[in-house]
Amino acid sequence: GAGVSQTPSNKVTEKGKYVELRCDPISGHTALYWYRQSLGQGPEFLIYFQGTGAADDSGLPNDRFFAVRPEGSVSTLKIQRTERGDSAVYLCASSLGAGDNEQFFGPGTRLTVL
Amino acid sequence: DAKTTQPPSMDCAEGRAANLPCNHSTISGNEYVYWYRQIHSQGPQYIIHGLKNNETNEMASLIITEDRKSSTLILPHATLRDTAVYYCIVSGVGTDKLIFGTGTRLQVFP
Numbered sequence: 001g002a003g004v005s006q007t008p009s010n011k012v013t014e015k016g017k018y019v020e021l022r023c024d025p026i027s028g029h030t031a032l033y034w035y036r037q038s039l040g041q042g043p044e045f046l047i048y049f050q051g052t053g054a055a056d057d058s059g060l061p062n063d064r065f066f067a068v069r070p071e072g073s074v075s076t077l078k079i080q081r082t083e084r085g086d087s088a089v090y091l092c093a094s095s096l097g098a099g100d101n102e103q104f105f106g107p108g109t110r111l112t113v114l
Numbered sequence: 115d116a117k118t119t120q121p122p123s124m125d126c127a128e129g130r131a132a133n134l135p136c137n138h139s140t141i142s143g144n145e146y147v148y149w150y151r152q153i154h155s156q157g158p159q160y161i162i163h164g165l166k167n168n169e170t171n172e173m174a175s176l177i178i179t180e181d182r183k184s185s186t187l188i189l190p191h192a193t194l195r196d197t198a199v200y201y202c203i204v205s206g207v208g209t210d211k212l213i214f215g216t217g218t219r220l221q222v223f224p
Contacts, residue, residue, distance in 0.1 A: 042214030056210045105157030
């Protein structure tokens with residue numbers, strides 16, 4: 001079946017602009033996760049949704065970052081007033097349910113802030 | 115911070131077994147050991163996990179020491195497609211996130 005998909009695959013923006021990154025999880029997966037990966041580092045947790053609600057947003061670096069999952073399926077990560085330091089690969093993952101650590105990852109969105 | 119320590123890189127000849135070590139000396143009794151790998155330009159992929167017994171699936175075997183302070187992921191017959199960064203992660207059941215370290219970069223050569 002279809003895996004986790006993310007769009008766009010690449011996004012180039014200018015400092016100060018607003019961006020939205022989209023994640024389509026595997027059908028039936030109630031848990032959805034966002035991670036960020038900088039060059040040479042392992043993925044870093046940002047936020048976790050169980051259904052429509054953000055169950056843990058402790059990894060969001062500041063209030064410029066926000067994520068939604070209004071219908072419990074697709075999620076959008078929103079970044080306001082982008083900074084060059086936001087440049088990274090943003091990974092989305094989904095799993096069957098809460099606490100299921102077998103997470104299925106998408107290919108990521110590479111964000112470049114000029 | 116990651117609760118695991120892994121060597122930064124390893125090499126393995128194609129067709130040979132790749133043995134990737136991981137130290138997790140502060141692991142708690144209810145925490146599992148998970149292994150993921152990340153092939154270049156792809157998202158991480160789940161490989162295997164275990165609590166205290168050795169585990170085997172179609173991809174790999176996981177050997178956990180009796181004191182649970184370390185483990186080894188074994189790829190029995192490495193292929194060039196196994197070249198990737200391998201992450202060892204300690205996580206409790208019911209936790210909501212994976213804490214990745216920097217992993218081991220495995221290079222399989224012909």
